[in-house]
Amino acid sequence: MIAWLNPATGLAGDMFLAALLDAGAPLTVVWGAIASTGLTGWDLTATRVVDHGLTATRVHVSVEDTATSRSAAELISLAGQAKPAPVADLAVAALRAIAQTEARLHGTDPDSVHLHELGGHDTLVDIVGVAAALHALDVTSVYCAPLPLGAGTVSTRHGVLPCPAPATVALLDGAAVTGTTLTGETVTPTAAALLRAIGASYDPVPLLHLGTTGYGAGTRTLADRPNVVAVSLGSSTVETRSLVMLETTVDDVTGETLGHVLDRALEEGAHDAWAVPVTMKKSRPGHVVQVLASPQTAAALSELLLAETGSLGIRSYPVARTALPRxxxxxxxxxxxxxxxxxxxxxxxxxxxxxxxxxxxxxxxxxxxxxxxxxxxx
Incomplete structure (x- = not known):
């Protein structure tokens, strides 16, 4: 499954999670993955809201331990216990990206970095929740529209910093971004880390059979537009199949026979068949006869080639064919x-x-x- 993000007003971890839940990820599955980390004293709820006439899902994360500052190692250790394993892998990758970025910005070691604003348990809930939702929806690749970056400032433990925050800018290295009339933090470090860990692509969306679209609402209220991110799910219309290429080189087969061989191969189930003129040893003119076959028909088509051309051997090798819809x-x-x-x-x-x-x-x-x-x- 392919997911396409349209963060028209920005992106935060809770908005990302809400949109995936709205697109069909089961809340019980997400809940179970978060619980498997061993984290206690938290709650996750999802409610339907209407923002400027658009119905969306909003999530609320509450934690008993409201501390926002703790070591990255603690969060990474908890994320590593998440089940199933792919959820843990993605969550750990996102948290490590945050730790490495913070360490680089502050001149410390990633293994000993201390997170301040991002050190809360709600960060772990958002990150593991998104990883679990993506896994539940069988999303294998994510495409993202350019991220709108707001101006202004943001208050942090280190003082008032320009928006976007330095950690966000570093985590978005290589991402497609654009300006916006909105001010403040429109893209959070948590969202940026998730996009980096996922390996999100900012290329145009490929051809898709479009399915469900989910809308995730943020907590910020905007005067003139809904503060939502849209996540559209779809399956690729490009088909890639593993086939077998059969070929033999001949210099003593007439044109009539070559035409007959190609016709017979197609009649017997070859995906395609052709002959290419070549110059052989001793400067003799000849042809390479090639037949594209499925693994199931390769043996029978090999016998056909040998019998009709009189060749003494066949070369065969696997090929991948990518076919667009037709x-x-x-x-x-x-x-x-x-x-x-x-x-x-x-x-x-x-x-x-x-x-x-x-x-x-x-x-x-x-x-x-x-x-x-x-x-x-x-």
Whole structure:
């Protein structure tokens, strides 16, 4: 599953978690993962709110231990106990990113760094909660729109610092960001650390079969817009399959036989088949005959190649084929049916149909093809 984040007003750890819950992550599963860390004295609730006419989910984290300053090692140790293991791995990676960043900014060692504003147990709840929600939704990659960074200042243990906070800027190294008219901390270090640990991509979203979209509300109230982040889930429309390439090189097979071999291979289930002219030893002209087969048909197609060409051997090796979605439709050109093979980047008319229509209508091939691509007799 692919997740696409649209942080129109910014992103915080609790907003990220709320959006994932709104998109369908079970609260009980998230709760169980947080509980498995051994953390006590906390509570996590999710409620539905309406912000500027948009319904969203807001989470509230309460902890009995309200201290906001503790060692990063303590939080990392707790996160490492989370179940299942992938949840722990992501949570630990996010907390280590925070610890390494703070250590670099303050000239200390990551193993001994002490977190101040980020040292609260609510940070652990947010981070483990997001990791658990992503795992529950089977999200394998995350894409994120440019993050809006607000101006102004933020109060910290070290005094008043410019926004975005230095830790946030460091954690967002390599991220796509943009300015905003909003002031204050629009992206928190917790959110930035999660994006870094996830390996979020800021490239354009790939082709998707779009599914559920969840909205996570922040605690800040804005005068003119909903303070929400949207998380859209989708599955990739690009299919990658493991296939087998079969090939043999021949110099004593006639053109008629080569054509017959390729036709037979396609009839017997090959995904594709072709012959490439080559110059062989002693400068003899020949052909490399190649057949793209599934693992299930590779053996039978190998036998076909050997039997029809008389070759003494076959080379075979695994290949990965990435295929975009495609579909077939039909249009009428001058009353003649022409099938169209279409994909994400364009359409191509079926040649046999174009040739038949051109003969019937007395038109050039290119004219029939042009009219077919434009929609035919509309």
């Amino acid at each position: 579909w077939t439709s039909s249009v009428l050109v001058g009353g003649c049916e022409v099938r169209l093979k279409s994909g994400p980047h364009g359409s191509k008319p079926e040649f046999d149909d174009v040739a038949a229509a051109a003969r019937t209508l007395g038109l050039p091939l290119r004219e029939v093809a042009r009219r077919a691509v434009l929609g035919g007799d509309q």
